Amino acid sequence: xxxxxALALIGWxxxxxxxxxxxxxxxxxxxxxxxxxxxxxHSERYWRSKAHHFILEDGPDDHDYGExxxxxxxxPLSKAPIRWILSGSSERSDPQLFEALQDLRPQIIExxxxxxxxxxxxxxxxxxxxxxxxxxxxxxxxxxxxxxxxADQTLKYWIKPRxxxxxxxxxxxxxxxxxxxxxxxxxxxxxxxxQKTILAEDFENALTIAKGKLKKKLxxxxxxxxxxxPQNILKTWRxx
Numbered sequence: 187x188x189x190x191x192a193l194a195l196i197g198w199x200x201x202x203x204x205x206x207x208x209x210x211x212x213x214x215x216x217x218x219x220x221x222x223x224x225x226x227x228h229s230e231r232y233w234r235s236k237a238h239h240f241i242l243e244d245g246p247d248d249h250d251y252g253e254x255x256x257x258x259x260x261x262p263l264s265k266a267p268i269r270w271i272l273s274g275s276s277e278r279s280d281p282q283l284f285e286a287l288q289d290l291r292p293q294i295i296e297x298x299x300x301x302x303x304x305x306x307x308x309x310x311x312x313x314x315x316x317x318x319x320x321x322x323x324x325x326x327x328x329x330x331x332x333x334x335x336x337a338d339q340t341l342k343y344w345i346k347p348r349x350x351x352x353x354x355x356x357x358x359x360x361x362x363x364x365x366x367x368x369x370x371x372x373x374x375x376x377x378x379x380x381q382k383t384i385l386a387e388d389f390e391n392a393l394t395i396a397k398g399k400l401k402k403k404l405x406x407x408x409x410x411x412x413x414x415x416p417q418n419i420l421k422t423w424r425x426x
Contacts, residue, residue: 187218191259204228207258216240216256223263224295260358262308264301266294268389268416270312270367279316280374283381287314290423298415304407308360310396312367315346319371328368344368349388354399361403363396379424386420 187206194205206220211232220229232243239254270287277284300307317327319341326342329335335343351365367388373381393416397409 187257187259190220191261194259194261194263202228203263205259205263207262208256215243218256223265223299224292225265258358262358262360264299265309266298267300267303267307267309267412268294268298268312268393269309270314273313273315275318275321276314276316278320279318279371280369280381282378283374283385286378286382286423289426290419293419293423294416297419303409303412304404306359306361306404307400307407308357308362310392311362311364312392313365315366315368317369317371317374319374327371329370330368334370334372349391351392351395354396354403361400363399365392367392382424386417386424389416389420 187208190204190206193203198204202222204220204222206218208216208218210216215232215234217230217232219227221227231245233240233256234243240256270291272284272287300309315328318324319327326344328344328346330346330348332345335345346366346368349365349367351363354361354363356362367385373384376384390413393413397413400407400409400412
């Protein structure tokens with residue numbers, strides 16, 4: 187992590203720039219992932235605790251160097267300013283949209299970079315939450331309004347807004363916005379062209395909301411171009 191952080195400041199020369207990020211797995215284990223600006227992994231290693239310190243799991247060196255905390259590097263690489271995470275039920279609940287989003291992701295990652303619009307903003311991140319109406323074990327679904335719930339509803343359900351963005355927050359000197367897009371069973375039953383049209387509108391609305399937040403904190407950031415460039419990619423995506 188320290189090496190990646192130092193090279194982020196002085197430059198990587200002809201080598202591919204990398205960044206180191208820590209995260210916690212579902213089982214509670216900490217890991218460090220080293221990746222490039224396209225989110226492609228260079229290395230991913232887990233840590234285990236020894237007394238009050240951390241050492242690499244399955245590493246050749248079992249020496250305790252006194253690492254008591256794990257951290258992500260400051261000065262992250264400039265990457266795609268729009269990102270999303272799919273809930274675990276996405277592939278089963280809406281396979282056609284799952285495949286379409288897998289096709290869209292590399293287009294956004296390869297063609298957009300947050301530094302192209304100015305300094306200080308990192309990303310708009312959306313959590314895509316899909317209903318579990320087809321799940322084998324836990325059946326539940328989302329509705330965007332109580333009035334949408336049918337009278338004969340038997341599955342457990344949640345009332346969640348279609349799109350909700352949180353506050354503009356800062357971490358390691360960079361601003362970001364996170365939010366949720368909650369998908370209903372009715373959305374999953376639409377045709378793929380209809381889904382793409384609706385989701386393109388959601389991206390546009392999310393960017394518009396983020397633009398209003400950014401104008402107050404980062405007046406020099408080119409929010410107009412940040413809004414326009416993704417729309418060109420989404421237009422092509424919708425047509426295919």
